[in-house]
Amino acid sequence: MSVGLIALLDDIAAMAKLAAASIDDVGAAAAKASAKAAGVVIDDAAVTPRYVTGLTPDRELPIVYRIALGSLRNKLLFLLPAALLLSALAPWALTPLLMLGGAYLCFEGAEKLIEKWLPHEAHAAEALVQPTDPAQVEQSTIKGAIRTDFILSAEIMAIALSTVADTPLWEQGLILVVVSLLITVAVYGVVALIVKLDDIGLHLSRDKTGGAAHSIGTFLVNAMPPLLAGLTVVGTAAMLWVGGGIVVHGLEELGLPFPGHPIAHLAEQAGAMGGGLGSVLGWLTGAALAAVSGLVLGGVIVLGLSGIAKLRR
Template identity: 55%
Template sequence: MPSGLVALLDDVAVIARTAAASVDDIAMAAGRAGSKTAGVVIDDAAVTPSYVTGLSPARELPIIWAITKGSLFNKLIILLPIAMLLDYFAPWLVIYLLMIGGAFLCYEGAEKILEKLGGAKHGQTVEDEIEDPVAFEKQRIAGAVRTDFILSAEIMAIVLNELTQNAVIADSLWQKGAALAIVAVVVTVAVYGTVAIIVKLDDIGLALTKRESEAAQKFGAGLVAFVPKLLTALSVIGTAAMLWVGGGIIVHGTHEIGFNFLYDIAHGAEYAVAGATGALSGIAGWFTYAAISAVVGVILGAIIAFVLHKVIGYEGAH
């Protein structure tokens, strides 16, 4: 075999091994960074079913698919290029964008609580008489995609921050971009795939009640009875997660920019509770920090809601 061809094959082999190593590095970095977004992902998965609750069962999956496409557009077309530009030109700006997103989550969560406590509702809800179902559906999708944009921005910013601290790919812009894209797609498919299953559980249960098997009928009936309770629980979890995630972002963000008051209180309480609870220290400490973050979220969100609705007069729909 000519020596030139051997050298060429050697070069190709080296390139192939380098590419394979890069893929492994990207996958590992994406996995580690993606795990840091668990709180926001739970929030996203818990909040989304509320956007189809009370609507026609035939429209549930098309609505979720529309939200899924909007979420992918948010992450891959809008947020990914912005994240790359910020990482290259102004990495210091990421923390401020995170805090803006966190403040929005606090506002959304606090307003839901205020509405439950008898405050004025802003925008049409499924409890109201729906005069134009098509327009109402578009409103719900737009609201879901808007909320998803904030949650997606939080996810992308958290992942970018983690990737920047990864010694393997910290200096490679294209590897960070690839890892961000992987997390964006995996999170979106996981969240909205789960949501699609959740909202169709009652239909699955109804289908099982029509089977000949008595066991299938009983299981189906139980599933039908369980779904409304699950959706109610998810609504509560979603609101709590908005406040916990949003407040936590504010607590951490203010610490990053040099204001340590909230951070010291939250972590001081976390360590005190963890130190006093023995085997439950990890869970108890985390719950304490999350609870304090949620309180911060409620207070900040209520202030924002008051300013928007009472001072400015904003009455926009979610």
């Protein structure tokens, strides 16, 4: 074997090792970025099942599938190019845009709570003009879900981009593609399972032997209403926690220590008093205070928009 061929094979082996290391780096970065966006992912998974509530069972999975495709289209065709352009041309704008998305999440969460406690006329009027034709209902449901997903996906992509902003542009693009695929499959896989749990439970509960299958099925059927109600609570809490946390962190990056520093100080104190559970207690304290901050900000936005709407009327 000639020396030139040996050198060529050595170069190929070195390039293969470099490529493998790059793949490992991309995988690790994608996992880190996905974990950082976990709060928005929880909200996405908690919000989506309500779009198929009340529809016929045979249409639930097709609707979830179409929403998932719309979500993937949002991420790969619109948000990914926009994120890469932002990273290349205006990286300084990432923090303000993250804060804007965080404020929107705070607004959504606060509006849900206010609507639950103080329902107002606008939503009552909306309920009167909902379509009644099944095909129109399905189409309207899918469009509404994809619109909501666009906002949540934009926040996920922005959070992921902020995690890998110091990597080369090609690597950022690859990481965002991996994050998009992972999160879409994870979220809508969980959603599909949730919306079919009652059908699975109903099937198992019809077992005539009265064994474990019947008991599990009965449990699933009875558990679905509180599970869906609990998901609504989790989704609202996640909106406020994530949105409030993003805004608080953004203010710190812009040089404004309030309320970030007091929240960090109180979380540290709670952690110090928690003993063996100190880290958990500290995290819960910080998350709760971030959610309170998000609720305050969201409430201010809701009141401001309500005032503007009244002035227009």
